[in-house]
Amino acid sequence: MEIKNIVFDFGGVLIDWNPLYLFDDKFTDKKELQFFLENVCTTTWNQDLDKGYPFESGVNDLILKFPEFTKEIKLFHTNWDEMIKSDIPENSSLLDNLKENYKLYGLTNWSSETLPILYNRFSFFKYFKGVVVSGEEKICKPDVEIYTILTDRYNLKPKQSVFIDDNLTNVQAAEILGFKVVHVKKTTNLKEELKKLGVVFQ
Template sequence: MIKNIIFDFGGVVMDWNPRYFFKDHFKDDEKMEHFLKKIVTDDWNGEQDRGRTLAEGTEIQVAKHPDWEMEIRAYYDNWTTMLKSDIPANVAVLRKLEHSEYELFGLTNWSAETFPYALENYDFFQIFDGKIVVSGTEKLIKPNPIIWNVLLERYQIKAEESVFIDDNAKNIEVAQSLGFMCVHIKEDTDLERELGELGVEF
């Protein structure tokens, strides 16, 4: 029986992409893609999501790539521009679930320094009533299975009674190995239909 529904945030309910800022900054897609894939990599950004401060992460990368200093410093200075908007279709599903029989949780890879901005500016985060595990606060990051265990133990819930929603295939794979039912969000995913097929009632 499904009792809990757990949402990842980025790519599920929030549309975040550094290209929203750097496309106008560079006005050169090839240069932008080089910068995002080779200089400010996903692994580098992930360390800030794991709890390293934005300032420390910035200085480390500036030291490695001094020719890109201006662009590297612009990354977190313009982070709110990269957080373009919510994802309306999936937020609508979340709102439908607000008064349902299910407990709702968040489990997100997000810097502890930047997450408060989203929390303050998008009211639907209040639906979770504080039941959110943030990687930057925990100093743990998906797909490390320990972060799912933090959620399970903190809120005394069971994986086999829970649906986990994420846009990252590796995170889905780990969650399934821990016993969660899962919805892998892709570009064409109909979240309400997928949840319904698992047995979630709206």
């Protein structure tokens, strides 16, 4: 079936986001840095923010548990933009070409509070016909419901759509629903992978 739509995850596909970019020089002891990222501002805690839990509440929760890291925890909110190094140009540069033949969409696990920072910093988001954001829907990938919100809201047929994500579990969930998929890894040439699926570049 002909491909009509291409759906992009943001972090790890179009955006180079990593807490290390902010915190690497905030700790002189690398073991303390590792402890902070693995036990304080954890992936699970950040996912709660992605599900719509307010940043202010999330920060206050952690300060109660880890008062010795009060300064660093607050930075996760006030200096959040420093966790974005840049876009990922080898992938984001494809959007201008792809928009000529395909409808582009976003499906991202991201806090609705910080999403405007992306939109203000990177002009390529204007190419998207629509975006579904976990922080607005209060649900994250790989839950089937957020994929259904995307397809229902924008009238997308999975068999006519490619889904691109750097998280294998999210990719597998999309594939089960009938999407053509690309799992982005560090070594992935996204343009070549899309061509293998039948995506045409001008």
